[in-house]
Amino acid sequence: MVSDKPLRILHCFRSPVGGIFRHVRDLAEEHAKAGHQVGIICDSNTGGAYEDALFESIMPHLALGLTRLPMRRSLGISDIAIAVKTFREVKSLQPDVLHGHGAKGGAYVRLAGSQLRVSQSRVARFYSPHGGSLHYDQKTLRGQAYFAIERLLERWTDRLIFVSDYERRTYEEKIGKPRAEWRLIHNGLRAHEFEPVENVSDAVDFLYIGMMRDLKGPDVFIEAMRRAEQLAGKPLRGVMVGDGEDKPRYQARLDALGMGDRVTMRDAMPAREAFALARTVVVPSRAESMPYIVLEAVAAGKPVISTQVGGIPEILGPDFAGFVPPGDAESLAGAMAKTINNTDWLPSAMPEMDSFRSHFSALTMAERMSAVYQECQIGTVS
Known part of the structure; x- marks a missing residue:
């Protein structure tokens, strides 16, 4: 039976605009109301006054705080330094659940979470593609490189969370049949x-x-x-x-x-x-x-x-x-x-x-997500 204990949940994604940001805000708000502690790590260079206002509105729900670091869209040498900073931040917050959204956020949390697991942490590592690297063409060298990285990171993933069946099918077509367990949880809206x-x-x-x-x-x-x-x-x-x-x-x-x-x-x-x-x-x-x-x-x-x-x-x-x-x-x-x-x-x-x-209810979405978090967190091993 799945426990309902309060969890420390940390979301990581690159760009605080559009659907990913909305998805994380809704999860953060619903999970905070349910008694969990939530935090966010994301890019510091993206967004403007509108996004700043959205961050201000969500801050009361972020018991683990908001950390913004400069994350570039494309791969680069700067990712090494940001990955190190992300790991340090994650380690200090001691989360039960790390949920990466999009290719860059997914890479950071799975690397950080896997490093923590070496030191006996029971942190659970989640990844939601949200399109991300799946938008690339299989015929291009860049696409092939991204898909190879995704396949490699999959071995350090406790659950894949797809927000649409299309996303799941695309993942299977471009990266391969998931080796990690996966769930389909549609996005939802507030009342x-x-x-x-x-x-x-x-x-x-x-x-x-x-x-x-x-x-x-x-x-x-x-x-x-x-x-x-x-x-x-x-x-x-x-x-x-x-x-x-x-x-x-x-x-x-x-x-x-x-x-x-x-x-x-x-x-x-x-x-x-x-x-x-x-x-x-x-x-x-x-x-x-x-x-x-x-x-x-x-x-x-x-x-x-x-x-x-x-x-x-x-x-x-x-x-x-x-x-x-x-x-x-x-x-x-x-x-x-x-x-x-x-x-x-x-x-x-x-x-x-x-x-x-x-x-398409946000409450239903959050409850389903929380159940998978609990299930996976209980089943993690060092």
């Missing part, structure tokens, strides 16, 4: 996030919200907006919400197309505030794992047009009518124009809310 979001009085037609990088498709959104205007036969308005180093490039493209007055750029903000700005949410990602933004949009009652990538079909259903191919601005434009000319089409295609709410 208040299932309240409908009302549009502001001057709401625009379409919203893009997410990281400003090509992987998430803001470039496709821009091109599709221009083409959708042609198909709809009238000017359309949009808003793009998010931060990232490529943001000036997207603004320059909007200006070059003469669309800067109809498609505005906004800094990152809470998703529900952004949802109120537009009637339809567009998710043009080229790759995803289990994106919170789709969960949040559905829970808020917003119609969604999305690419059929990653775990998104596990949220919207495999036959969702609002799917478009990734990287295809023409198809996306066609769906956007259809929502303008037929306002009932997309809302009627969205998932049934009661079933959706029962499956």
